[in-house]
Amino acid sequence: NLLHEPVTIASVLSVPTVKENLEYVIHSSASDRLKIDGIGFIGARKVHLYFDPPLVKEVAYEDMSAYPLTENQIILRRRHGYTWRELLGPLKVIGVDTGAGAVKVNGEDGVVVAQVMANINVALSTANTQLANNNKSHSAPAPGASVPAGVGGAGSDFLNDLAEKKKTV
Structure with missing residues (x-):
């Protein structure tokens, strides 16, 4: 053995996914926060979500979660002057990255995380x-x-x- 003490050479991460939530209703620009539940988030030092329709992190919203995550939930806050969706309807997550690369959520379809309604x-x-x-x-x-x-x-x-x-x- 050439090493005098143990050294971490890799961290194995769970394959992340996002839980569908058809009942969660947010308002286009009146709702400031969006909670997204998932699997495989615990321990993540970052989570990047891919939305349909697209939302740009640090432009339209910011991640309010404390990292590394201790729960399988992230909380996003909409930035002033932006909406969760231009048109009313379902907001979907189609991909997620917790540090090991982007993974599609539910194949090509994604999952609905909220229904965006009129203010x-x-x-x-x-x-x-x-x-x-x-x-x-x-x-x-x-x-x-x-x-x-x-x-x-x-x-x-x-x-x-x-x-x-x-x-x-």
Whole structure:
């Protein structure tokens, strides 16, 4: 034996995966945190996730977990000005890397880790507008936008008036 004491020559890591969570609901930009459960995270000194649709770590979100991990869970925080998804729907993890290289999650399909819904304040605003207009659905356009003539039926005048009022405020 040439070595006087034991030396670690390799660390064997578990093959990581992410647990599907179809019931977890987050709001597009109102929910700041996202918890993701997995297997094989314990002991990891870093975890890199690959999302569908894509999210860029340290741009759209940051990892709030304490490393090395002592649980099979990571906590992500959405950064100001970003959303979990541009369009509402499922947020999937399609790959994970805990230090030994990226591994696909559930083949090519990935797993759903959250359902991204509309922000609560947007839903309440729409509901209040419907109540104020006797349950006639009207959606307010973005500031500076207008509704073309003939679009929106009877509500188009309402929407254009609203858009004009927002411009003057």
